Amino acid sequence: MTVRAAASAIDLAKTAPFALGLATVLPSSCEISAAGQTVSVEPRVMQVLVALAQRQGETVTRDDLIAQCWRGVVVGEDAIQRCIGRLRKTAAVVGGFEIQTLNRVGYRLRQIPAAAEAANSPPAAGTHDKRPTIVVVDMQVFAAGSEVETFAQILAQDLSAALSLNRDLHVLAAHATVSRVAATKEWSSGAAGLRYIAQGTLRRMGEHYRLGFQLLEAASARMLWAHRVDLADIDTPSDDLVIDLAGRMSTEVMRREADRVLRSADELTAWECVVRANTAYQHISLDNLPFAISESRRAVQLDPNYAAAHAALANGLAASYEVGGARDVALVAESQFHCDRAMALDPNDPAVMMWVANALSMTTRPPKGLELARRAAELAPTNPIAHLYLARQYLFLGQPEEAMACLAEHERVAPLFPWQYFIAFNKAFAHFMAGRLDEAKSEIDRAALLNPGYAYTWIAKTILATMAGQSEEALEAVKRLRHLEGDDSLDLQLARIAHSYPEGPVRSTLQAIIADAWGRFPVN
Incomplete structure (x- = not known):
């Protein structure tokens, strides 16, 4: 024109x-x-x-x-x-x-x-074709009785179904009569793109049964992960057992996929760019978040109709807004755009729901997104991030006990989750909100040990140490915070508190604690 x-x-x-x-x-x-x-x-x-x-x-x-x-x-x-x-x-x-x-x-x-x-055309070839493929093969049974065989068959089928709820995985259905050896030889050739094989064993151990599962690398049959559970009886596999196994397995697969795409020298797909973006949250900081944003942008450019790419970008922009002290309002507008676009493209994808919900929790006051976060956790009960982001919704709404329940569910399905510091931090936040200061301090100490580069941990340690009358520890926390973000970053710390707490005496008290500790620390 x-x-x-x-x-x-x-x-x-x-x-x-x-x-x-x-x-x-x-x-x-x-x-x-x-x-x-x-x-x-x-x-x-x-x-x-x-x-x-x-x-x-x-x-x-x-x-x-x-x-x-x-x-x-x-x-x-x-x-x-x-x-x-x-x-x-x-x-x-x-x-x-x-x-x-x-x-x-x-x-x-x-x-x-x-x-x-x-x-006007289907997604470009290769947009998502590097998602990992996994198959759960027939279990080996070392116990007599038809009920044992039936339990093993049902468990393998239910586990496959639970894994398929994770849209980051391709799940192959192994026929009940296909042996483990045949499956390994046929699928590990790469014809079906198989990357992981899950196999299980069930044996009698005195008065109980022992269930074991292993995750194998398809190409080499190398064991990557193993887990075992003792069962008092072998009636129908419980939902809790299936979700527990699927959650642990999914987390291990995605941890390995993240390592793979970070090291990959090949041309990346949109899905791989989103996986790369999410690795930034293992160490949240103003320095790392631009990587999450740039990788998500690359995913959107590779496939503008990929809803999860828009949702991941919305989440990265919102995180940058929050960690930046909620001062760059342009980030909110752009994040909202990608939230809306993601929901318009695929409103039923749990990953889209949880990322959009988390973005809204960081950019809106009072926070929006609770219903989306609840729905995501319902649709993807084996996805640990869905439970984590639902917990954050409850924290922002002032409901610490509900948040703790979500964090407990997160830990159940993903005990090896790579963002352990962030779980500890949110548990500390919940304990603090509920008035359990000793428990809060214990969790925040753990968070600091797991990731000393997370600025919010040192803000929290300063506050908790001051409230406990531990002035030396408070000054040490301020020292670490100033070392991380500079002697001139006091305004940023106060802005972060202002964004986390509504206007009132609690916000004022916490800001005063930080400002006072900051002023008492000598500048070299």
Whole structure:
């Protein structure tokens, strides 16, 4: 479309239709059409869209928008924000573009690369084809009785079904008559892309039965992981047993997949980029979060219709907003856009739900997303992150006991979860909220030991030590915090507390503790 001068008022009746990513924009009728559906917007909203599109990715200032869309009549920032918000919601539905906010400068429309082509064709080959494939083969039974054989067969089938709930895994169904040896020889050749084999044993041990499971590398038959459980009886396998085994196994597989994609020299798929992005949360910091954001952006560029990529990007942007002390509001707008886009693309994916819910918990006050987080945990009971993010929802809502229950479920299904410091920190937060200061201090000490680079741990240690009258320990915690983030980062620490607690005496008290300890620490 023809580029107008910045001050030229927009006449919708005389503006020709134009393409915008996935959509066809019809200014004269105030309609945007894409994928067989038409969205109507208000005339003022359409004028703002036209003004942004005319500048072809350049920044449009607030004054430019007033001149072009309000004919120079001075309006408040809220009027412009309403139009921008409406356009972002529309973009989440039709796809293909997003609107970026540049603080104190203006707005910029960015088309998402290849979105139009992706909308009219299936995802590019290789988008998700490197997800790991796993098979649960027939169990070996070393005990007499048909009931033992039946238990083993049902358990293998139920475990396969539970693993299939994890969309990060391809699960092959092993026929009940296929032997373990035949399965290994046939599938480990790579014809079916098999990467992992789960095999189990069941034997009689005196008055009880011993169930053992191993995870093997398909290519080499190397044992990667093993677990055993003693059972008093062998009636029908319980849901708790199946979920426990599937959760432990899934966590181990994804831990190994994360290591693989971080070391991979091959061309990455969108799925692998999302896995890489999520490794940043093993050490959350202002330095690591840009990696989560950049890898998620790469996933979105590889496949603009991959809902989990948008959800992962929304989560990374929201985390950067929170860890940055909730001071860069442009991150909130962009995170919300990708939340909306992810939910529009795949509202039934538990991973999408949990990441969107967590993003909302970090960017909205009071926090939103509880129902999404609950639904994610229900649909993916073997996914430890779903339970963790549900716990965080409860913490932000001031419900520590509900949070502790979720964290306990998380630990049950993923005792080897790689973010152990973050679990300890959230348990400390829950204990503190419930008034159990000794338990809170114990957990925060554990968090500091597991990841001394997590700034929030030292904020919490300063507060807990001060409340316990341990001034030397409080000063040591402040020393570590200042070493991590600089002597001039006090305002950042106070902003983080302000974002975590509603305005009131608790927030003021905690901020005063940090400020006082900060002031008492000598600067070299």
